[in-house]
Amino acid sequence: MFTKLPAYATLQSKAAKPIDMAKTLTPARIEKMAVKAVGFKLLFGTERVDEGILASLFSLAREAHALEKMAAMQRGDVINQIEGFESENRSVLHTAMRDQFDHQQKSKPAKEAAEMAGKELKKLEGFLKGIEGKFTDLVQIGIGGSDLGPRALAIALQPFHRPGHRVHFISNVDPDDANGVLNGLDLKKTLVVVVSKSGTTLETLTNEAFVRSRMEKMGIDPKKHFIAVTGEKSPMDNPDRYLASFYMWDFVGGRYSATSMVGGVMLGFALGFEGFREILRGAHDMDHHALTAEPEKNLPLLSALLGIWNRNFLKYPTVAIIPYSQALLRFPAHLQQLDMESNGKRIDKQGRGVDFSTGPIIWGEPGTNGQHSFYQLIHQGTDIIPLEFIGFHHSQYGHDLKIEETTSQEKLLSNLFAQSIALAVGQASDNPNKFFPGNRPNRILLGEKLTPYSLGALLSYYENKVAFQGFIWGINSFDQEGVQLGKKLATKMIHLFAGKKEDFPLGSAYLKFLD
Numbered sequence: 001m002f003t004k005l006p007a008y009a010t011l012q013s014k015a016a017k018p019i020d021m022a023k024t025l026t027p028a029r030i031e032k033m034a035v036k037a038v039g040f041k042l043l044f045g046t047e048r049v050d051e052g053i054l055a056s057l058f059s060l061a062r063e064a065h066a067l068e069k070m071a072a073m074q075r076g077d078v079i080n081q082i083e084g085f086e087s088e089n090r091s092v093l094h095t096a097m098r099d100q101f102d103h104q105q106k107s108k109p110a111k112e113a114a115e116m117a118g119k120e121l122k123k124l125e126g127f128l129k130g131i132e133g134k135f136t137d138l139v140q141i142g143i144g145g146s147d148l149g150p151r152a153l154a155i156a157l158q159p160f161h162r163p164g165h166r167v168h169f170i171s172n173v174d175p176d177d178a179n180g181v182l183n184g185l186d187l188k189k190t191l192v193v194v195v196s197k198s199g200t201t202l203e204t205l206t207n208e209a210f211v212r213s214r215m216e217k218m219g220i221d222p223k224k225h226f227i228a229v230t231g232e233k234s235p236m237d238n239p240d241r242y243l244a245s246f247y248m249w250d251f252v253g254g255r256y257s258a259t260s261m262v263g264g265v266m267l268g269f270a271l272g273f274e275g276f277r278e279i280l281r282g283a284h285d286m287d288h289h290a291l292t293a294e295p296e297k298n299l300p301l302l303s304a305l306l307g308i309w310n311r312n313f314l315k316y317p318t319v320a321i322i323p324y325s326q327a328l329l330r331f332p333a334h335l336q337q338l339d340m341e342s343n344g345k346r347i348d349k350q351g352r353g354v355d356f357s358t359g360p361i362i363w364g365e366p367g368t369n370g371q372h373s374f375y376q377l378i379h380q381g382t383d384i385i386p387l388e389f390i391g392f393h394h395s396q397y398g399h400d401l402k403i404e405e406t407t408s409q410e411k412l413l414s415n416l417f418a419q420s421i422a423l424a425v426g427q428a429s430d431n432p433n434k435f436f437p438g439n440r441p442n443r444i445l446l447g448e449k450l451t452p453y454s455l456g457a458l459l460s461y462y463e464n465k466v467a468f469q470g471f472i473w474g475i476n477s478f479d480q481e482g483v484q485l486g487k488k489l490a491t492k493m494i495h496l497f498a499g500k501k502e503d504f505p506l507g508s509a510y511l512k513f514l515d
Contacts, residue, residue, distance in 0.1 A: 001348060002312075002473050003356050007060035014056060015313035018048045021424040021439050035297050038286045038457045042299050044443040046424040047306050048314065057305040058295045061472060066301060067291075069471035070464070074291055076109025076251070080478040085351045092478045093249075094256035094463070095287045098280035098456070113251060120246055120261050125273045127244055127265075135191040138269045139168045139181060141211065142195035142262070143203045144483075145254025145337065146229075147171040149459075150263035152334040153279070154270060156327045156455055159396040161270045170211070173203040178210045187215050193227045193265050197248050199234030202490070229261050253478050255338045256463055259283050259456065275452050282456025290464040300464035303388075303443070307469060310386045310441055311360050320378065321364035323390040324416040327450050331390075332364030335462055342466050342477040349476050358473055368415045379423065379436055387423065387442035390458070391416045394449040420444055 002008065025045065033045035049057070061067070073079055076091045096113035099106065100121065106114065140150060151169045154161075161167070168181045192211055196204045212222045228245040230236040237245050246261035257263070259280055268276040290300045310316045319339075321332045343359030365373070367389070378385050391413060400407040406414070419442075426438020445461070447454050470477030495502040496511055 001352070002064070002354070005060060005063040007056050007063055010056045011053070011060065011309070011313050014053050015309075018314060018439075019050050019053075021046065021048060021441075022426060024050070025421070025424050035299060035302060037289050037293060037297065037299050038282070038461075039447055039454055040299060040457065040461065041446045042302060042443060043420075043446060044302070044306060046420050047309070047441045047443055048439065049306065049309060053309065054296075054305075057309060060308070061295055061301060061305060061468075064472040064474070066304075066468050066471045067295070067298075070291055070468065073467060074110060074287065075107035076113065080251075080253075080476060081349070082347070082476060082479075083350050087476070088250075088479050091251040092253070092256075093251040094253065094259065095284075095460075097252060097257075097260040098283040098287065098460075100277075100280060100284070113249070116247075116249065117260065121264070121277075123244075124246065124261065124264055124268050124276075128268050128273050131191070134189075135269075136164050136189040137166045137168065137185050138191045138193060138266055139170060139185070139211070140193045140195060140266045141170045141204055141207045142193075142229075143171045143173075143201060145257050146195035146201075146204070146262055148330070148334040148337050149255065149258030150266055152328070152330040153258055153263055153267060153455060153459070155330050156325075156450060157267075157271060157275070157452055158327065160275055160452060162272055165270050167266055167270045170207050171203070173206050175210065178207050182211065182214055187218060187220055187225075190225060191227065191269070192222075192225055193229060194236065194242075195229040195262050196236060197231045197234070197250075197254065199228075199230045199236035202487075202494075227265060229265060253480075255334075255341055255480075256478075258334075258459065271452060278452035279456035279459075282453035282458075283460040284456075286457040286460035287464065290460070290468075299445075300461050301468050303445075303461070303465045304468035304472065306441075306443060307360070307386075307465070308472060311357055314384075314441070315357075316360070316384050316386050316441075317357070318361040318363065318383075319386050319388060320370075320374075321362060321388045321390070322367045322370055323364070324367040324412055325390060325392055325450055326366055327396055328390060329366055332362070335364070336362045338462060339466050341480045341483070343470050343473070343475065344482060345470075345475040345477075348474045354473070354475070356473070358475055359469070367419070368412065371415065371419065375419070378440065384440055387420075387440070389416055389420060389442060389444040390447075391444060392447045392450050392454075396450055416444065 030045040035042045073092050074095050076093050078091055080092050081087045081089045091109055093113040096110050097117045099114040100118055147169055154167050170178050170181050194208045215222045224243055226242050228236040228242040232247045246265055248260050248262055252260050264276055295301055321335055323331055339362045340359055345358050348354055395409045400409050423440035423442050426436035429435045467477055492502050492504040493507045496507050
């Protein structure tokens with residue numbers, strides 16, 4: 001168990017007297033505490049660590065066999081399981097979905113998964129060529145991992161979208177969501193991608209029926225406009241209802257599926273097939289880095305360890321992820337699901353209750369907007385909130401203007417670096433209202449420019465960071481039993497609304513408030 005690892009006790013003792021950032025932050029420290037790989041630099045001189053703490057954190061990773069577990073995941077070992085109890089009991093191979101470049105040397109399960117993904121990629125390439133010029137808009141219907149990741153990536157790469165290839169998303173079963181999207185579209189030129197692994201997701205099927213009905217009322221044949229992304233032989237794998245079907249598999253969890261056909265059809269339509277392949281290439285390169293880089297230079301592992309230091313030893317319960325990039329507007333929402341659904345667990349892989357904190361609460365908004373809203377609490381509030389900043393040297397569009405001697409991009413980066421320093425060192429003052437305590441840990445992930453390749457690498461960086469943390473904590477980061485109970489009770493409530501007899505007195509009590 002995590003708390004029994006030898007390095008755990010060492011780190012506990014070190015946490016009793018963490019370093020004072022106001023006294024230790026120097027230019028030399030900033031330059032020394034930086035690691036570069038796959039087009040990104042991780043700057044962590046503003047974290048409350050020193051060489052001794054880092055050495056103990058790397059010992060923790062070795063004792064927990066973090067790199068060996070990453071290797072087991074990427075080669076397709078059965079790691080999605082709880083030993084001795086009923087569980088999903090399967091491989092975790094989202095990395096194989098982007099392993100189209102050197103999978104010949106992989107293990108048999110990983111190679112087979114990569115080959116399956118390769119067949120879907122070839123099918124997608126042919127499909128996109130076949131519909132070229134026929135559709136101006138694509139609507140993706142899905143929820144959870146079938147929406148959050150793909151939507152975040154689509155928004156992030158808006159400058160790379162091809163002219164005349166707009167994408168839209170419907171996720172909420174709230175009818176206002178569907179109506180708000182459909183009312184602005186020419187449905188005769190609209191392609192609809194319905195995403196559900198099981199083919200039975202309630203919200204998704206409801207929204208699909210909603211859109212189909214709208215098309216039928218306009219005299220449009222839905223079969224010529226609808227595509228299914230689903231599990232092979234699911235109820236949605238039906239050529240009588242869909243123009244085409246693309247497959248997803250049990251070894252790819254929803255929140256890890258943006259680089260599968262879940263995001264691929266939409267991204268291929270928006271960016272062109274080669275644009276989607278660039279996302280895969282960036283993700284693959286970061287996967288390879290996570291698997292092979294030594295711990296001290298391994299970006300996702302180092303980030304995971306810094307997060308564990310803050311969560312388990314400094315006892316900070318939340319993490320704010322702040323991209324200084326408007327393009328990453330919805331990226332924190334995707335990371336909420338990725339992290340909190342993966343590591344929001346209270347038992348270990350043997351089914352025992354844990355005696356330590358697991359996944360933190362993840363939240364965030366783009367900077368500089370956040371500076372004018374919640375940064376007050378972050379700087380001077382009673383709770384310390386670690387921050388993960390994301391920034392880029394260059395803007396996506398490349399069009400900028402010097403105003404008062406600096407460009408907008410330079411102003412953006414100036415704010416990022418200034419906030420990082422201010423959080424770390426604070427400000428002394430005899431006026432308590434102007435006193436900033438500092439010692440607020442943060443780190444910066446800095447890239448050159450947000451492109452399809454770098455976005456793929458960024459996505460993989462966070463996926464592997466989350467996986468490393470789960471490996472070290474000894475929990476299962478790849479199931480999501482916590483979402484099932486509410487779904488089950490919602491079905492009972494729906495039966496009450498429909499007038500069907502169902503013994504659900506607690507639900508009946510709520511319905512009385514609608515009378």
